[in-house]
Amino acid sequence: MGDMFRSEKMALCQLFIQPDATYASIAELGETGCVQFRDLNEEVNAFHRKYVTELRRCDDMERRLRYVETQITKDEIKLPTILPDQEPAAPNPRETVDLEAQLEKTENELREMSANSASLKANFRHMQELKSVLENTEGFFSNQEVINLDSNRVVDPSVEVSAQSQRGQLAFVAGVIKLERFFSFERMLWRISRGNIFLRRSDISGLCENEETGIPELKTVFVAFFQGDQLKQRIKKVCTGYHASVYPCPSSSAERAEMIRDVNVRLEDLKLVLNQSADHRQRVLSAASKKLPSWVIMVRKMKAIYFVLNQFNPDVTGKCLIGEGWVPQSDLLNVQKALARGSKLSESSIPAFMNVIDTNEQPPTYTRTNKFTNGFQNLIDAYGMASYREVNPALYTCITFPFLFAVMFGDLGHGLILLAFASFLIIRERQLSVIKEELFNIFFGGRYIIFLMGIFSIYTGLIYNDVFSKSMNLFGSGWRMNYNTSTVVNNGLNFITLRPNDTNFKTYPLGMDPIWQLADNKIIFLNTFKMKLSIIFGVLHMVFGVTMSVVNFVYYRRYASIFLEFLPQILFLLLLFGYMVFMMFFKWVVYNDTSDDQALSPGCAPSILILFINMMLFGSQEPLDGCKEYMFKGQELLQTIFIVQLKNYFN
Known part of the structure; x- marks a missing residue:
């Protein structure tokens, strides 16, 4: 360690x-x-x-x-x-x-295999598209008698040959294009030909893999019928602009059938090669x-x-x-x-x-830690690295941080969840230490912090008697009902007050009495209690931290800093926040339901917050009838002395 x-x-x-x-x-x-x-x-x-x-x-x-x-x-x-x-x-x-x-x-072997695989997949994809073109264009020529005058030309049999020579021959271009681009592609062909192109399409069933991204997409087969070589060149340029693949397609049905058989053979060979390449990869x-x-x-x-x-x-x-x-x-x-x-x-x-x-240089700060203290040390270093040979706050943070968290958290049920989660991380830490997920490593690095937070939360949950915002009646309530049945029944919707002097007969052995779950002022009382408890521990924690600076001043022999830094800081804490904590304890002890003096009854207890604000602003507040503004005689003078002394000291 x-x-x-x-x-x-x-x-x-x-x-x-x-x-x-x-x-x-x-x-x-x-x-x-x-x-x-x-x-x-x-x-x-x-x-x-x-x-x-x-x-x-x-x-x-x-x-x-x-x-x-x-x-x-x-x-x-x-x-x-x-x-x-x-x-x-x-x-x-x-x-x-x-x-x-x-x-x-x-690396070279993998790059070569990747290049070969990409080439084979591209060939396989082109063969599939060619097969789709050959199969889907069959319906475009089924009602026509095709004469093999040119590789990509068809003629109508009802027209005489002499008329054909006068009117020209009908040519076509076949290919595959993305379905989302087809309609724009169709409009462009219509504009460049002024409506002299007849376009047919047939959607390919299923999804086709994109050549660049590999994402599946919809494609369609098209055939554009036209006249003239000049229009053919325009169509091919438009196909290039729209990234449409143009494939050779025979005009004869027999030739298309023969070509389909050849394509199927090549597809089977490519499948075999692709499978062997994938196995080798x-x-x-x-x-x-x-x-x-x-x-x-x-x-x-x-x-x-x-x-x-x-x-x-x-x-x-x-x-x-x-x-x-x-x-x-x-x-x-x-x-x-x-x-x-x-x-x-x-x-x-x-x-x-x-x-x-031997050197006079300032050495770096190095604190040796183990798997338990490492999380607490990282927590301290996140706020600032300590100077060389300075008192290390992480030693005390091992207890103060999880305890102060529990004072504010204070739920037994949620504390058990924290304890179970941290226990799992600790038990499986050898296997979980190899995980490189950033968010998980934050929790894993603080597993012992979470473990102590869970333990202290269980303790404070018992003190607050809070289990998933519910209370447990382990020892029996210390309050009893002194009203008879008729008083309770005839009271209607009005609330009945339980005075501690009459209805409280014992102190609940551990924590908060569960009767407070039924009280109308439950939230006001419990939140006030928890807030004051947090303030008390917070002030004690700050006083302890300031006091530890004396150890550093003595070690570095900076004795003047004790008077110039420590004393002003401790006076500021004690005369203001320390005095506020004193008023809390004084109020708990003096004001109770057993007092015969009305000024010391719970209803006349002054607000600590209002007293503290008036102390800083030199103000006052008119008390209720029969009550006193201050808790003890000479409190106003004492508060004035505190403020004046602090002002003179810091000036």
Whole structure:
């Protein structure tokens, strides 16, 4: 757990490592995670540093890994999870070459398969559209006798040949277009031909896959009949503009039937090839998915090593690399052991060593945490990082934060839900720690916070006697009805007052008496009680926080700050909010139903809020008949003294 009261003592260390052993040494230091390196090459551009080539190789490998991961995700192949204690170590330079070659081979193979698959799918799609054109245009020529005068020309048999030669031959263009574009396409053809084009269409049954996006869409087959080669060129240009695919279509029924048979054979061959390609792609991706998480971790570690090495400086002789970094004093021995392991792994003839440098620089703040305290420390760091060796608020937040939450939350039923949810996260934390979902990780990181919030909410829920906004009668109510039956029955719709002096005979053993659920002033009483309780704990919490600053002033020997900072802050809190808390307790003790003095009865109890506002504004309020404006003699003078003293002190 480490020293949670203050941040760790840090030491500035200078590392001397032989160039051949730097990679292995930094890898070992990275596994310990106890060195924060300083950049000794701040004036050097990032592109002019020694290991920029290696970093570019790592970036290239990361690009390949992202592409492979994209392909695996596209095929919905599940990636295996690697637990933190199963992470692979950083690869040595020899393994890096093999890893790079393997990634390049996998990427090239996947890209080649993707290109071939796209080409095969495009051919298959075109064959399907050609088949639809051949089948759907059959009805367009069924009532005509087609004469094979040209590849795409038809004639009417009722017209004599001599007349045909005079009037010209009827040609056609067949193709496929998106259904949503057909009507605009039809209007455009009518305009460019001035109504001299006869257009027929037949919708393709089912959805067709879009070539670019792969989204299914509706398409239709069209045939445009016209006369003249000039009009034919215009039609083809319009088809190109509307992204309509034009396909050859024989004018003879026998030729179309023969062509359909050929297309069906080619479609079956393409289906077989596509299935074999998909199986091969699935095998390659399955093999890559088993190694991908390890590859990602290895490349990231390797990139981090070269990033750190770029912060090192060579010595004068060029036979050694020098680096500087902050190390917790308790980890100095671990750093020396890591350097020794790195030199041994690289078989270096000169061992690496470390020197501690005396410096007047402000060290970084480092607080050692574990899985329980990490969530609370992150909560504190979100509001601001503590100075070096300053008192760490996270130690006290482990209790104060969930308890203050429970004071405001205060529901036993919802507390049980929080406790059950947090318990599930804690029990399954080993399996859930590998999930990378951002929103889930927020809850998972604070699982112990939620756990304590649930426990304290159960406690405050018992005190408030609140279970899903309902009360439990565990020990029997301490109130009794002293009215007879006729009084209750004849009272009508009027409410009956239960005076504590007459109807309360015992104190409820734990928490709030359940009789308050039946009271007309339930919300007013319970909300006021909870609000005052929150104010009391909030003021105590603020006083505690201000008092902890004295510990910092004494540690840093800033004794003047005790008088110039602590005393004004504590006086402000105590003379204002502390005095308000005092009035709450005084009101609870003095004003009760057993007093014989009407001025001390509950009906004459003054409002703490009104008293506090009048105190700040030097105002007053006329009390009710038989009541007093202030709770005790000399209160007005005391409040005036508090305000005047605060004003003089801060001026």
